[in-house]
Amino acid sequence: MSASAILYRFVTSLDRTSKRVLLMLVDLVQIPLALLFGLLVDYGQLEDEALAAGPGQIVAFAALLVVCGAVFSLLLDLHRIQLKAYEQQAVMRTGAFALLTGIAGFLIQPMFFSEVLSATTMVIFTMSLAMLSVVTRLVARDILLGIYRHGGKRRRVLIYGAGQTGVQLANALRTDAALEPAGFVDDNSTLQKLMVAGLPVHSPVRLEELVEELNIHRVVIAMPSLSRPKLAQLARRLQNLPCEVRTIPSFSALTGDDGEIQDRMQSLDPVSFLGRKGLEQDMEGVTELYRGKSVMVTGAGGSIGSELCRQVLSCRPTRLVLFELSELALYQIERELSELQGRRRVEVVAVLGSVTDQACVTRVMREHEVEIVLHAAAYKHVPMVESNPLAGLSNNVLGTRILAEAAEAQGVSHFVLISTDKAVRPTNIMGAAKRLAELMVQDLATRSARTRFSMVRFGNVLGSSGSVIPLFEEQISRGGPVTVTHRDVTRYFMTIGEAVRLVLTAGSFTEGGDVFVLDMGRPIRIMQLAHDMIEAAGYSVRDADNPDGDIEIQITGLRPGEKLHEELLIGSQLLGTHHPKILRALEGHLSEIEVATALKALRTAIAEGDDEGARAAVRRWVDGYSPYEEADEAGTSA
Known part of the structure; x- marks a missing residue:
């Protein structure tokens, strides 16, 4: 030794x-x-x-x-x-x-x-x-x-940035038993080859050589004056080095004195991006429909389903049945509702199950004497369902039919299906599945004497899982790029609160077989939304006009089955309701025989694992369905 x-x-x-x-x-x-x-x-x-x-x-x-x-x-x-x-x-x-x-x-x-x-x-x-x-x-x-x-075994550290924070870090590490400063790297050519705080300053061009020559274990980026996106970009550029790469904020930020950083970390309000006034909070007659009733919410752990549960809970039902396939999501919403209850004496029942399980659905409705069903369970991510059409059709179409038939058989008074604007002249399996689900419910609505069936159709929900705002926020936090599928792509948007109030209100307006839509104003350009979110976060867009900007917007191209513009109506006939912002659409539907034929074709294709058979059934029975492959071919031939 x-x-x-x-x-x-x-x-x-x-x-x-x-x-x-x-x-x-x-x-x-x-x-x-x-x-x-x-x-x-x-x-x-x-x-x-x-x-x-x-x-x-x-x-x-x-x-x-x-x-x-x-x-x-x-x-x-x-x-x-x-x-x-x-x-x-x-x-x-x-x-x-x-x-x-x-x-x-x-x-x-x-x-x-x-x-x-x-x-x-x-x-x-x-x-x-x-x-x-x-x-x-x-x-x-x-x-x-x-x-x-x-x-001892001190790990050698190379500090990227020879400014104030870098010097403070070097001085702090001199007396550290585990880490040892070995030098600086800085983009400023006037500092290179000088000694700062007793350590040499090197050019970043030699970074890979320095890591090997100086036996560097860790590179620490000490440049808090850079914007957060540029710091993230620099960190990603250094990820291929054969050592750890870390970033450090300014020492004032570590102590909570950096007001600018704190301001930028404030969450964004989705309502500010709507470009219109939001739907008001209070809706007359909504609370009375759900008060004292046994209400079942399917997909209770999802973005829409969980908000439905919160707002229904405030209406004071006697029982709230949470029906959810995901154990984790069910656990989280049940725990949250238990904390929200306060003095409300509402029985909250958590049920793990799938809407495609007929025996389970029927048993739950019977045992808990369900009177109102709010059906939010669905596979909704377009590319995922496009890659898994049988699973999407089974859950969204057959599951809806099973749930609706069980509701009618058990004497449920109100059944509300949550649909989407992608069901209007769909170009993807997800939208076509939701349109078929609407047709299943409309068919039962024409024949049911006990249950009032209705559907609610709305656009993209701001802040829901997989929606564009959380995606953009994540991309901005990583320093970009922010990805947009097409420069001209537009979407209708509403907040989660608006979507849920529309669903709850539909139950009180329905006369049976209704399709309700929200007056959502003009559609929003996603490109403009990306610009607004970057600027709202305190950064600038990097493009040809501003090459020194913080975050770049990249055009990735439309995904399979994705439309350039969405629609809310199949036809042009609209009727008013008791609420000026909520409209009733008059649309055609399939006959009982046609629905039975469509269901038989779908069940056969799903049972045999026949993707093409399922797509053929969708193509036959969904009016206006134009798969993206056909749209591309039509565009090419034209």
């Missing part, structure tokens, strides 16, 4: 008390040495006539000074100051210790000497003690850091 390793093991084996006692002993030993030096300098020899009392009195005087020094050291907590953290404030305390000891010596010396020692002696003593104490600790600190450096 090497000498450095032995020293390292010895130092690290000492407990805190031992280290403090050792530091105090070093301070106290220096007091008689400093006194001896002062006497020799002032008098030349200890046998001088001025020191007629003799060596015995000098020793006694020195011993009392040591006692005084020990008291002052304890009062100033010198023994508690870590050697590796010995900096300016600690030096000031050491000077105070020497000064107090010198003053004490001047006051008590008449007790030991017939002639008072000269002031010069005490001044030399005080200065010598101060210098000895400071120099001893600085030397001991360097020796200790050398022991740590050679005996």
